[in-house]
Structures are given as C-alpha cells and as structure tokens.
Amino acid sequence: MEVKIGVQFAPRELQLESTQTPEEIEQAVVSALEGSKVLTLEDEKGRRVIVPVEKLAYVEIAEPVSRTVGFTAG
Numbered sequence: 557m558e559v560k561i562g563v564q565f566a567p568r569e570l571q572l573e574s575t576q577t578p579e580e581i582e583q584a585v586v587s588a589l590e591g592s593k594v595l596t597l598e599d600e601k602g603r604r605v606i607v608p609v610e611k612l613a614y615v616e617i618a619e620p621v622s623r624t625v626g627f628t629a630g
Contacts, residue, residue, distance in 0.1 A: 557581060558620045559597060561605070562613035570607070572599040578617045585615050 557578055561570040574581060574597060581597065588595040588609050595607045595615075 558618045560614075560616040560618075561595075561597075561607055562615075563607060564611045564613050566611075570605060572597065572603075572605055573620060574598065575600050581615075581617050588612075 557574045557576060559572050559574050559581060561572075563570060576584075576598070584597060585595060589612075593609055595609055595612060597605050599605065
C-alpha cells in the first residue's frame with residue numbers, strides 16, 4: 557500500500573510503501589486519533605514512521621501506481 561501523510565507546517569508530505577492492508581493502516585490511524593499520542597506505521601523495509609497525532613493534517617491510503625517507462629503507441 558502507498559501511504560501519504562500530511563504533517564502540519566511541513567512543506568512536504570511523508571510517503572511510504574507498506575505491506576499492511578488498507579484496513580490495518582486505517583485502524584492504526586483511528587486508534588492513534590482516539591487515544592494515542594503518536595501514529596506509528598512500518599514501511600516494506602521494516603522502517604518505522606512515527607508522527608505526533610496533533611501534527612497530522614491527513615492520511616491518504618492508495619494502491620501503488622505502476623509507472624510505465626518509455627514511449628507508448630497512442
């Protein structure tokens with residue numbers, strides 16, 4: 557899954573590829589918003605991203621988009 561996290565007052569969003577399902581990611585976000593002080597997600601290489609909940613602007617969950625390289629016949 558491709559996850560984009562908007563952080564308040566940060567010029568760029570955080571972007572990571574995760575092996576978690578969309579439901580698992582959504583549950584982590586909801587749990588963080590309901591009581592935790594941080595949102596913690598893990599990317600496909602095992603690295604953790606930790607964001608303070610009060611700084612979250614948005615979380616976008618999407619299927620990774622495969623990009624084509626080269627020219628295509630149109």
